[in-house]
Amino acid sequence: xxxxxxxxxxxxxxxxxxxxxxxxxxxxxxxxxxxxxxxxxxxxxxxxxxxxxxxxxxxxxxxxxxxxxxxxxxxxxxxxxxxxxxxxxxxxxxxxxxxxxxxxxxxxxxxxxxxxxxxxxxxxxxxxxxxxxxxxxxxxxxxxxxxxxxxxxxxxxxxxxxxxxxx
Numbered sequence: 744x745x746x747x748x749x750x751x752x753x754x755x756x757x758x759x760x761x762x763x764x765x766x767x768x769x770x771x772x773x774x775x776x777x778x779x780x781x782x783x784x785x786x787x788x789x790x791x792x793x794x795x796x797x798x799x800x801x802x803x804x805x806x807x808x809x810x811x812x813x814x815x816x817x818x819x820x821x822x823x824x825x826x827x828x829x830x831x832x833x834x835x836x837x838x839x840x841x842x843x844x845x846x847x848x849x850x851x852x853x854x855x856x857x858x859x860x861x862x863x864x865x866x867x868x869x870x871x872x873x874x875x876x877x878x879x880x881x882x883x884x885x886x887x888x889x890x891x892x893x894x895x896x897x898x899x900x901x902x903x904x905x906x907x908x909x910x
Contacts, residue, residue, distance in 0.1 A: 744789060746816050746863040747774055748782045749808075749884065750870070752791055756799045756906055757876040763797075771873055773866030801906045808887055809899055818888045820858035826850040827868045829860050831894050833882035835901050840894060846885065860885055880905060 754768055765783075769776045786792040791803050826847030827833075831840040832855070845857025850868040862868060863881070871878035879901075886898035 744785060744815060745782065747772075747778065748785055748791075749812070749816070750774070750864045750867060750881070751779060751782045752786060752799055752804055753880040753884065754870075754874070754877055755792070755797075756801070756804070757874060757880060759907075772864075772870045774864065799906075801908070805899075805903065805906060805908070808884060808902060812884065812887050816863060816888060818860055818885070820844075820846060820860060820889060822859055823856055824849045824859045825856055826853035826859065827871065828855050828857065829862075829882045830885040830889055832857060833878070835879055836882070836886055836894065836897055839897055846889065860889060876905070 750772060751768070751774070754772055755763065765776050765779045769779050772779075783792060783796040787794060787796055791800055791807065792798065793800060824847065826849045828837070828845060829848050830846040831837065831842055832845040832847065845855055846860045847853060847855050847857040848862045848868045848871075849859045853868070863884070867881060871881055883898045883902050883905075886894045890898060
């Protein structure tokens with residue numbers, strides 16, 4: 744697995760039942776079509792996407808995010824920089840967790856200063872600004888990567904809701 748595999752799986756999940764194409768996904772994510780294709784093949788092999796490469800295996804993805812993500816793609820908050828809020832500093836956790844510390848993806852055009860969280864792929868900040876659903880999923884995933892127990896618990900509840908599991 745590669746970190747951008749998670750970004751691609753979350754993008755597919757954000758489409759819901761909408762039809763999607765690799766070309767438009769590549770443009771929206773800032774990832775080449777060949778990388779999208781390689782990623783889909785890795786995700787098929789891992790059982791995170793169906794054999795046709797069009798539908799995310801939601802339960803498998805949820806299990807991976809909940810139990811494996813922080814070990815495979817760990818992250819520790821870094822220096823204070825300008826950027827785009829993520830983890831508990833972004834919606835939907837922002838309204839549920841009060842904190843004076845902010846976590847951000849470093850981004851020159853960002854409006855918030857906070858501890859830097861390196862995104863799963865360099866184009867994540869721009870891709871997130873183009874797609875609110877994807878932004879929420881990526882921020883929730885960062886809460887799993889860097890959050891404390893309560894943040895992780897709330898993130899899983901929100902991810903389940905967005906993947907269609909209910910509460």
